[in-house]
Structures are given as C-alpha cells and as structure tokens.
Amino acid sequence: MNNFKTSTKSDKIKVLNVAEKPSVARSIANVLSKDHRIEETKSPFNKLFKLDYRLKDVEVEMWITSVTGHLKSLKYPQKYQSWEKWDPIIILKEAEIENNISTDKQNLELNLKNFASICNRLILWLDCDREGENIAFEVMEVCREANPNIQVNRAHFSAVTYVDVRRALDTLKYPDQNLSNSVIARQEIDLRIGASFTRFQTLLLQKQFNLSSIVSYGPCQIPTLGFVVQRQKEIDSFVKEQFWFIQSEDDQKCIYNWDRTHLFDEFIVALLFERCYQESATVINVQQKDVQKWKPYPLCTIEFEKLASKKLRISAHKAMELAERLYNKGYISYPRTETNKFPPTINLQTIIRDQQNHPVWGEYATNLLNFAFEYPKAGNKDDKAHPPIHPVKMMIENEAQNKQEWDVYQLITRHFLACCSKNAKGSETTITLQINDETFSKSGLVIKEKNYLEIYIYEEWSQSQVPNYQQGDSIKIKLTLQKGSTSPPKPMTEAELIGLMDKNGIGTDATIHEHINTIQDREYATKRGQIIKPTKIGLALVESYEILGFTLHQPFLRAVMEQRMNEVALGKKEKSQIVQATINEMTIILKQLQEKQNLIIKTFGSYLEALKNYDEDNDNDDNNNQPRIPLDEGEETTQNQPKANKKTRNQRNKKSDELPKNSILPPSICQFCNSLCVTNKQLNGKLIQICPKLCQIQEDINQNGHHQSTQNKDNCFQCNLCQNFMKIRYSKIKKTNFLGCSSYPQCNQAIFLPDTVKSIKLIDKKCTKCGSPLFSLQFNENYNQVHQASFFCLFPGCQFIIKTDWKQNKDSNQTSFVGKQQNKVENTGKYPFNPHQQNKNFYNKEKSNNQQKFPYQKN
DNA sequence: GCAAGGTC
Numbered sequence: 001m002n003n004f005k006t007s008t009k010s011d012k013i014k015v016l017n018v019a020e021k022p023s024v025a026r027s028i029a030n031v032l033s034k035d036h037r038i039e040e041t042k043s044p045f046n047k048l049f050k051l052d053y054r055l056k057d058v059e060v061e062m063w064i065t066s067v068t069g070h071l072k073s074l075k076y077p078q079k080y081q082s083w084e085k086w087d088p089i090i091i092l093k094e095a096e097i098e099n100n101i102s103t104d105k106q107n108l109e110l111n112l113k114n115f116a117s118i119c120n121r122l123i124l125w126l127d128c129d130r131e132g133e134n135i136a137f138e139v140m141e142v143c144r145e146a147n148p149n150i151q152v153n154r155a156h157f158s159a160v161t162y163v164d165v166r167r168a169l170d171t172l173k174y175p176d177q178n179l180s181n182s183v184i185a186r187q188e189i190d191l192r193i194g195a196s197f198t199r200f201q202t203l204l205l206q207k208q209f210n211l212s213s214i215v216s217y218g219p220c221q222i223p224t225l226g227f228v229v230q231r232q233k234e235i236d237s238f239v240k241e242q243f244w245f246i247q248s249e250d251d252q253k254c255i256y257n258w259d260r261t262h263l264f265d266e267f268i269v270a271l272l273f274e275r276c277y278q279e280s281a282t283v284i285n286v287q288q289k290d291v292q293k294w295k296p297y298p299l300c301t302i303e304f305e306k307l308a309s310k311k312l313r314i315s316a317h318k319a320m321e322l323a324e325r326l327y328n329k330g331y332i333s334y335p336r337t338e339t340n341k342f343p344p345t346i347n348l349q350t351i352i353r354d355q356q357n358h359p360v361w362g363e364y365a366t367n368l369l370n371f372a373f374e375y376p377k378a379g380n381k382d383d384k385a386h387p388p389i390h391p392v393k394m395m396i397e398n399e400a401q402n403k404q405e406w407d408v409y410q411l412i413t414r415h416f417l418a419c420c421s422k423n424a425k426g427s428e429t430t431i432t433l434q435i436n437d438e439t440f441s442k443s444g445l446v447i448k449e450k451n452y453l454e455i456y457i458y459e460e461w462s463q464s465q466v467p468n469y470q471q472g473d474s475i476k477i478k479l480t481l482q483k484g485s486t487s488p489p490k491p492m493t494e495a496e497l498i499g500l501m502d503k504n505g506i507g508t509d510a511t512i513h514e515h516i517n518t519i520q521d522r523e524y525a526t527k528r529g530q531i532i533k534p535t536k537i538g539l540a541l542v543e544s545y546e547i548l549g550f551t552l553h554q555p556f557l558r559a560v561m562e563q564r565m566n567e568v569a570l571g572k573k574e575k576s577q578i579v580q581a582t583i584n585e586m587t588i589i590l591k592q593l594q595e596k597q598n599l600i601i602k603t604f605g606s607y608l609e610a611l612k613n614y615d616e617d618n619d620n621d622d623n624n625n626q627p628r629i630p631l632d633e634g635e636e637t638t639q640n641q642p643k644a645n646k647k648t649r650n651q652r653n654k655k656s657d658e659l660p661k662n663s664i665l666p667p668s669i670c671q672f673c674n675s676l677c678v679t680n681k682q683l684n685g686k687l688i689q690i691c692p693k694l695c696q697i698q699e700d701i702n703q704n705g706h707h708q709s710t711q712n713k714d715n716c717f718q719c720n721l722c723q724n725f726m727k728i729r730y731s732k733i734k735k736t737n738f739l740g741c742s743s744y745p746q747c748n749q750a751i752f753l754p755d756t757v758k759s760i761k762l763i764d765k766k767c768t769k770c771g772s773p774l775f776s777l778q779f780n781e782n783y784n785q786v787h788q789a790s791f792f793c794l795f796p797g798c799q800f801i802i803k804t805d806w807k808q809n810k811d812s813n814q815t816s817f818v819g820k821q822q823n824k825v826e827n828t829g830k831y832p833f834n835p836h837q838q839n840k841n842f843y844n845k846e847k848s849n850n851q852q853k854f855p856y857q858k859n
Numbered sequence: 860g861c862a863a864g865g866t867c
Contacts, residue, residue: 021866045867069865076861083860091861131865187864194862202860218862328867336866511864518862 015055016119016150017064018112018139020126022046023327023334025066027160028125032062041065042107048115055169063115070131071105071138074098074191083199089594092196093587097188101142109142116143121151124175125168127385128156130569134183136175158384163345182568185575189561189582194218196590197552201541204597205604211537213523219558220507222542224515225524226553227500229534229542231492238488244269247482248281248433248440250475252467256433256440262484273481276436283473284439285432291445293424293461295452297379298388299415300340301509302502306495307415309530311458312407316494316513322408323389325401331393332412336510337386340379346387348376348420354394361417364455368420372451376419383509390416414455421452429466435477442466491531504555505562536614540607547603548596550589715742716762717772717795728760739794760794 019025022045029036029049036051049064075098080086086095101109116122122143126132140152153172157164197217205215245262246269249255263269297303301320308319323335342348352373355365379388391413400406430443444466447453453461469475497516501507507515516532519525524538534542542553551557561582567573593600715725716739726739737760759778766773772795 067865068867071865073864074862081860127865135865183864187862190862190864192862196861198861214860216861220863324867508864510866514863 012052012059012061013121014061014063014119015053015121015123016112016115016143017062017123017125017155018143019064019066020132020135021068022066024125024127024160025049025064028165029062029064031160031162031165032064036064041111043068043111046108046111048111060121063119064125065111065115067105067108067112067135067139070135071101071108071142072099073102074187075100076191076195083203086199088196088200089587089590091199092192092590093583095192097191099184112139112142113146116150117146119147119150121153123169123172124152124154125157127383128158129383129385130179130183130565132385133176133179137177137180140175156384158382159343159345159387161343161345161347164343178571179569181575182565185568185579186561186565188579190219192583193586197586197593200590200593204600208601209605209608211523213521215537215541216518216522217552218515218518219561220511220515221518221522221524222553223504223506223555223558224497224501225519225534225538226542226555227497228492228519228525228532229539229553231489232534232539234489235491240488241486242266243484243486245482245484246273246276246438246440247480248435249478249480250281250467251478254442254467256431256442259439259441269481272438273479276438277479278435279477279479280474281433281435281440281477283431283469283471283475284434285430286469286471287430287432289428291426291428293426293453293459295377295418295421295423296415296456297340298342298376298419299390299412300338300379300381300388301336302338302498302512303340304335304389304412305513306498307411307458308408309494309498312404312411313530314404314407315516315527315530316498317517318404319408320513322405323412326395326405326409326412331391331395331409333388333390333392334386335389337389338381338383338509339386339388340381341388342376342378342419343387349373351390351392351416352420355391355413355417358394359396361414361455364417368417372422373420374422388419411458414457418452418456421455422449424451424453424461425449426461426463431466431469433475433477435479491533493530494527494532495530497532505559506555536608536611539611539614540604543607544600544603548599550593552589728762 017025017028019028025047026049029038029051032053033051036049039048039050041048045068046066049062051062051064053060053062055062076091076095077098080091080095122140124136124139126136126139136154143150143152152175154175155165155168156171156173157168194217198214201215201217205211206213241264243262243264244266245260246258247255248258260272299307304323305316305319308314309316312319314322320335323332326332327335349369352365352368356362356369358365389412391409395406395409395413397406400409424447426445426447426449428443428445430441432439432441434440444464445462447461447463450461453459494516498512501512501515506512516527519538520527522537523535524541525532525534527533545552564573564578564582568575568578715727717726725742727742728737728739739760760775761778763774763776772793775794
C-alpha cells in the first residue's frame with residue numbers, strides 16, 4: 001500500500017525541484033520562501049518542501065525535494081559471484097555490467113516517480129560538478145519513466161544563497177550528457193579494473209602467504225600506497241653525508257649564518273676558514289623592511305583534513321566524521337567542498353555577528369565588525385557547489401559532545417575569523433657582516449600587529465632580536481669551523497599524504513580520507529600518531545610491481561584516466577572509445593601479470609621473507625636510518641644519495657664560484673669547467689688541486705706534476721639520465737650483479753644482464769672502442785661459455801657479445817629498454833602504463849621467444 | 860570477498 005500522501009489541491013503549475021542532498025533542498029526552500037510547508041516522504045531524511053513562487057512571471061507551486069547522492073550503482077550480475085570460476089580477464093574485458101537503482105535508494109525512486117507524475121516541470125539542482133551532472137541524468141530518467149512529458153531544466157548555482165538561487169532560476173539550462181558520460185566511463189573503468197585485478201592478486205597471494213585481508217587493487221588506493229612506500233624507501237636508503245661550515249658569533253652571543261650555508265667538502269671549508277680567519281668583522285649592511293605573515297585561505301575540505309591531522313592530531317577520516325556531525329546538527333556549513341574562495345553573494349558580516357556573544361572569541365568578532373574586518377583572500381579552487389567551510393551557528397564548549405568535536409568546531413570558526421582578519425605585520429632587520437671575502441648574516445623580527453594571529457592559535461610567528469649595529473661598525477667576532485650532517489627525509493605524515501594525493505589527483509575531497517583508510521584496512525599501511533608507514537605486505541606488493549616492471553602504483557595512471565575523462569566531458573571523445581581503450585591496455589597488463597604469476601609469487605615471497613621483522617622494527621623505532629628493505633642494492637646502500645643532496649656537487653656548492661682565485665701553488669685549470677683551481681697541501685704532504693666548482697673532487701699531484709685520478713674505483717660510466725655514475729650493484733632478490741645509477745632512488749636507471757651472468761667485476765682496462773672501463777664476468781656454473789673474450793665492455797650498445805641497453809625511463813618517451821636486442825618499440829607516450837611490457841627482460845626468459853605485438857606500435 | 864564516487 002502506498003503510504004505516501006501529498007496535497008495536490010492547487011491548480012497551479014507544479015515544478016519539481018530535486019537537489020543532491022537534503023540540506024540543499026532545505027536551503028533552497030529557505031531561500032525562496034520562509035513560508036514553505038514541509039511534508040514527510042517515503043524516505044525519512046529526504047523531506048518535500050512546498051512553496052508558491054513566481055517563476056518567469058508565472059505563479060507556480062514549487063515542490064523541492066532531494067536524493068542522497070547517486071541513485072544507481074554498477075554491479076556484476078550474480079553469475080560472476082564466484083572468484084574461482086571466472087578468469088579475471090573475462091571480468092575485466094567481457095563480463096556484462098548492470099547499472100541499477102541500489103536497493104537502499106528504492107524509496108527515493110518511488111518518491112521521484114510519485115512527484116514527477118503530478119508535476120509538469122522538473123528542475124535539477126544537483127551539485128554543479130561531473131558527478132552531479134550524472135546524478136541529474138539518473139533523476140531525470142526516473143522522473144521521465146513516470147511522466148514522459150515532464151519538461152526538464154538544469155539549475156546552475158555557485159552557492160545556495162538568495163542571489164545565486166534566484167539567478168539560477170532566471171537562467172535555467174539543460175543537463176550536459178557529455179559530463180554525465182565521463183562519469184559513467186569512470187565508473188565502468190574503476191569497477192572492471194578494480195574487480196579483475198583484486199581477484200587476480202587475492203587468488204594468487206592470499207592463501208599462499210596466509211594473508212588475512214584480500215589483496216585489493218584500485219586506481220586510487222594503490223597509488224596512495226605508492227606514495228607511502230616511496231617515502232619509506234627514501235628513508236631506508238638514506239645515507240648521512242657530512243658537511244662543514246663556518247660559524248661566526250659576536251660578543252653578544254648572536255650567531256650569524258654563513259652565506260654559503262655549508263659545503264660538503266672539508267678541504268674547501270678549511271681553506272676558506274683559514275683565509276678568512278680573524279677576530280673582527282665589518283657590518284656592511286643593516287636592512288630593515290616591513291614583512292607580513294599571511295592569513296589563511298578560506299577552508300576547503302582538503303585543507304581542513306590536513307589541519308585537523310597536523311594541528312589537532314585528529315585523523316582525516318575522524319575529522320570528516322566529526323565535521324559531518326557538526327554539519328548535521330547545524331553548526332557548520334557543508335564540509336565537503338573544494339572551494340577556497342567565498343562567493344560575493346555570501347554575507348560574511350552575518351556569520352561573524354553570530355559569534356559576537358561567544359565567551360572565547362566574542363570580543364574578537366565584535367572588533368572585526370567594528371573596525372578590523374578585511375575581506376578574505378580568494379583561493380583558486382571552486383567547485384561551484386559549496387562555499388568554503390564556515391560556522392553557521394555559535395557553539396560553546398559545553399555544548400560539544402566531546403573534546404574532539406569542540407576542537408573541530410573551534411578550528412573551523414577560528415579559521416573563518418582569521419580569514420576575515422588582516423595579515424600579521426612585522427619588521428625584519430637583517431645584519432650582514434663581512435669578514436675578508438666571506439659574508440655572514442642574521443635576521444631578527446619584531447611583530448608590530450598580530451591581527452589574525454590573535455585568533456588563529458594554530459600558527460606562530462616568533463620574534464627574535466638582533467644587536468643594534470650601524471653600517472660601517474667594526475665588531476668583535478669569534479669564528480669557528482663547524483661540522484654537521486644531512487638528515488634523512490622525515491616519515492610521511494597523513495597531512496603530507498593528503499597533499500600528495502590532492503596534487504596528483506588521487507581521489508576527491510570527499511574520498512581522499514577513505515583511500516587512506518582503505519590501505520590500512522587492507523593491511524598495506526599502518527598509522528601511528530600522524531605517521532603513516534607501509535607494512536611488509538604493502539612494501540612487498542609495490543616492490544613486486546616495481547621489480548617486475550609494472551607501474552600500477554604510480555599516480556600517472558590515474559592522471560591519464562582523468563585526462564581521458566576530460567576528453568569525454570568536453571565531447572571530444574565517446575565514452576565507449578575511452579573505456580575500450582583503457583580496458584584493452586589493462587588487459588595486456590593483466591595478461592602479463594598472469595604470465596608472470598610464478599615470478600610474482602617468488603618476488604612477493606622474497607620480500608615478505610626479507611622483511612619478516614619489518615613491522616616489529618617499525619614499532620620499535622620510528623627512524624633509525626638503517627636500511628631494512630632489500631633495495632636491490634645489497635651491500636651497496638652507501639651509494640645512495642640522500643634527498644637533501646639530490647643536487648649535484650656543482651649545484652650544491654654553487655656559491656663556490658665566487659672563491660678567490662689565488663692559491664698556495666701556481667694553479668691549474670679544471671679540465672671540466674676551465675676554472676682556475678686552488679691548490680692545498682695535505683697532512684701527508686700531497687698537493688691537492690681543487691676546482692672551485694668542485695668538478696674535480698680531488699686530484700693528487702705527484703711531485704712531477706702528473707695528475708693521478710683518485711676518482712671512485714667503482715664508477716663505471718655516466719648514467720644517461722642524470723649524469724652521475726653507474727655502479728656495480730647486487731640484487732638480493734635475483735642474486736646477481738647489475739649496473740645501477742649511484743643516484744638511486746632519485747634516479748632509477750639500471751642495466752640488467754643476462755641470467756647467464758652471475759657476477760661482474762670492474763677491471764683496470766678501458767674499451768678500445770668507446771673508452772668505458774671493462775669488466776670481467778663470471779658466468780653461471782651450468783652455462784657453457786662460448787665467448788672468447790676475457791673482458792667485456794658493458795656500455796650500452798658498444799659491443800654485441802653481451803647485449804645491454806639503458807632501462808626505459810618511465811617518465812620519458814625514450815625508446816630504449818632493458819633486455820636483449822629486439823625490435824625498436826615505438827612509444828606514443830599516449831598511455832604510459834607499463835614501459836616494460838614488451839621488454840622480455842631476463843627475468844622472463846622462458847617467455848622471451850613468444851613476443852606479443854606491442855599495442856602502441858604503428859601498423 | 861572486488862573500485863571509486865555520491866551521501867546519511
């Protein structure tokens with residue numbers, strides 16, 4: 001029996017208005033008339049508001065109701081339920097997919113059908129984004145089933161304020177099929193890839209390694225994990241590097257910073273120290289300038305989550321839960337918004353006025369209204385649907401359900417008040433000292449007006465004093481030679497991860513926190529405090545992708561997908577075209593994973609075994625700097641460059657360009673940069689020539705004046721990507737040597753050798769053809785060596801006895817690759833999923849004769 | 860037992 005009742009007495013034209021959520025329906029009703037009537041519907045949350053309105057000079061009865069997000073959802077039919085029975089390739093490529101109204105949305109469907117059958121017109125008030133446009137089509141379809149003649153329009157609004165809603169009604173448009181299609185394409189791609197890859201991975205690994213969770217794959221969750229793993233690898237491969245610097249201190253204990261900061265070469269610093277050492281300095285400049293500390297941008301969801309995590313120590317997921325609760329209780333505006341600028345139609349003064357009686361910040365709010373108000377800065381993000389998060393009703397501390405709820409309300413309100421305040425203002429004084437050819441400086445700050453900092457307790461601006469010197473003063477100084485060392489990258493915080501996801505387009509404002517939750521649910525990562533670290537399962541999974549040459553954990557996979565969605569949204573491509581293309585590409589990858597399944601098990605297992613104590617270590621020590629991951633480096637971890645030292649020596653020591661040119665002995669010319677070198681005598685009596693740009697790190701000069709290079713004996717030849725040196729490395733997983741770039745992990749360049757080669761050794765001979773150093777090779781015991789040569793050149797392409805090539809760089813369109821000689825691959829750069837897919841590399845020897853056609857190869 | 864996107 002139909003228990004729905006609504007009055008249909010009026011003869012006026014009835015216009016059905018449908019919003020994406022109950023709150024928007026309520027706001028539209030409020031904005032259009034305070035006299036609206038509220039009726040219950042079949043869905044307890046989704047009320048029906050009725051009011052009389054004059055629409056384009058016609059008196060109409062507006063019926064305003066809502067849905068709650070999507071009505072429909074994609075699903076595989078029942079017959080595909082069994083994971084074991086169906087090849088994941090079928091699930092990915094061929095299985096049909098149903099798009100039906102979800103069971104929990106059937107009441108809403110009945111509502112819409114009921115209302116539409118009575119109404120003459122339908123106005124779609126779904127959020128003005130792609131998802132909203134798709135929901136608009138879902139609503140329209142249902143309404144048209146009940147009333148095929150219903151006249152349909154789309155309202156475009158940038159905020160639910162009187163002005164915006166009226167404007168939207170005056171300029172009604174039509175829904176955009178292209179935008180909606182891009183969402184359907186995304187849904188299908190996500191489901192097909194997610195379901196098929198998850199089934200494949202779970203069936204392959206779960207039982208084998210006794211894992212308690214499924215081994216899911218999703219185009220957002222795995223790149224999220226990828227970020228976490230990448231950071232951990234950087235920390236684990238970090239090697240401390242020492243640096244030296246000169247410190248100067250005056251008799252007021254004020255320490256001045258060396259303008260060269262620090263250098264990584266003790267000789268140079270010692271030399272400079274010796275040259276500038278004295279007990280007085282000249283004040284060459286005293287500069288005073290006004291400075292400001294900028295107030296924050298209006299609060300969008302992403303920023304709110306980051307702040308909650310960083311400043312309140314509340315996880316993004318929990319913070320969203322608390323914000324939603326505050327929103328439902330009417331204390332704050334809608335918390336899922338991408339917008340960080342206030343629409344001009346919102347009345348900020350009214351919002352501030354609501355806080356005037358607050359016991360904590362009432363006085364501050366009053367001051368803002370009276371004299372201190374300044375319009376908020378405008379950010380550059382706008383979802384056209386919701387304003388930035390702001391308070392809509394005053395809450396005092398004891399009205400909050402708990403401390404966390406209060407903290408979140410407080411953050412949102414203080415942030416809002418800060419946005420409506422002036423920047424903090426101060427005065428900065430910088431003193432510059434000259435001591436011979438070296439300069440040192442020190443800045444001090446005096447805060448003149450705190451302004452927004454009075455209310456925004458989450459930021460600090462610390463004052464510091466500098467002595468009262470005048471330009472030209474000569475002051476007493478104490479110079480010391482100091483030593484320091486680089487520190488490892490910091491562990492990944494949740495706030496940083498959110499930032500990375502946002503920047504790389506992984507997830508949306510409404511889902512980012514869910515993906516972070518998912519990787520924890522799947523036991524890929526753990527969170528302690530605000531620090532997120534991968535578990536051994538997460539590491540093993542990502543490292544297996546990496547080592548087998550797949551880029552499934554990289555963010556660009558999603559970025560490419562987004563780009564394709566845009567093409568559909570703009571009407572440049574058909575949705576079927578891009579679904580087909582993406583699925584075809586992913587089919588190739590899934591087939592390769594299937595072909596390599598034994599190898600995957602082996603690789604994943606090796607990592608799990610190597611990392612068996614990893615999680616325990618995690619609990620004991622946050623950051624002990626010890627390599628824990630088998631980084632494919634074995635004993636060679638000392639070769640890795642720390643993140644801080646990513647720049648080359650030349651770049652790091654750029655200021656050394658200005659070194660004085662005179663030196664102890666007649667200088668020579670640097671063979672790399674033609675600079676005049678400086679000479680110094682070591683304790684053992686040897687003379688050292690040093691290029692001021694540090695091109696030549698050290699050159700021994702024997703007394704006859706001949707140069708003898710002391711460059712690292714392990715260096716092979718220069719990497720073609722970063723110009724650092726390739727080195728012999730040892731892969732624990734494959735138990736063989738390979739050549740890897742010394743800048744790993746910043747540079748991933750590598751040259752792998754045939755399985756038949758067990759180890760390689762650099763010898764003191766040069767290739768007569770290309771000048772690279774030669775290697776002696778040890779072959780596997782069971783390998784019947786046919787090569788006549790004793791020594792081999794491994795420089796890519798130099799000789800054909802041992803075929804080598806540069807590994808393809810995933811970020812470039814280079815056509816080189818790891819492996820044996822094969823047809824040149826043409827990479828259109830169109831879809832950079834798996835750069836190795838046609839590279840039947842030496843891990844995959846058994847398949848090497850069975851070459852597939854590369855999908856991007858022309859003809 | 861699969862994804863990600865809405866929303867409650």
